[in-house]
Amino acid sequence: MSEENKSDMLHMDLASGKVVIRLRPDIAPLAAERLRTLSAEGFYDNVPFHRVIPGFMAQGGDPTGTGTGGSKLPDLKAEFTNAAKFLRGTIGMARTMDPNSANSQFFIMFEPAPHLDGQYTIVGEVTEGMDLIDKIKKGSGGGGVVQDPDRIVKMRPADA
16 A cells, blocks of 8 residues: 555545545556546546446546546556455446556446456545445446436545
8 A cells, every 4th residue: 555645645526525535556557647637637527427336336537428438648558456456445447348448437346346356457445435435326227327427526636
C-alpha cells in the first residue's frame, strides 16, 4: 500500500455526499495518473454511473453514458497484478475484450470478485463513503444498464 499521500487521493462528490478514493500508483501507475489527470480537468463532472449491477459493481467514467465512450487520451496498457485482489471497495479500470483498452471508465466493487483478479487493472479503493456507493441507483437486467442514472457531481484530486 502506498503511504498516505494527498496526491494519491481523489474526492468524488455524489448528490448524497463525498466519497474518498485512494489511487494505487504503486501497482497501476498509468491508470492512477489517468484518473488523477482526468479528475483535475473536470472530465468526470456530471458523468453517469451507466452500468450498476447489484451485488457486483457500479461502472462510470463514460461521458456519453453509453458504455462505449472515453476520453480523447490514448488507451492504456494493462497493469494487471496477481498481488492485488478485487474486494469490496476496489476500483478497477473498465475495458473492452482487449486488455490494453482501458481509458476513462472505471468500476467500484460492491462485493469481492475473485474471477476478476489478474484480468483487470486495479487502480485504487474507496477509503470513505462506501455506504454512498451502495446507494447508487441500480440497473435492471443482466447488463445492469441504468435508466436515469445517478451521476458524479464533481471529482477532483484531494490536493487540487
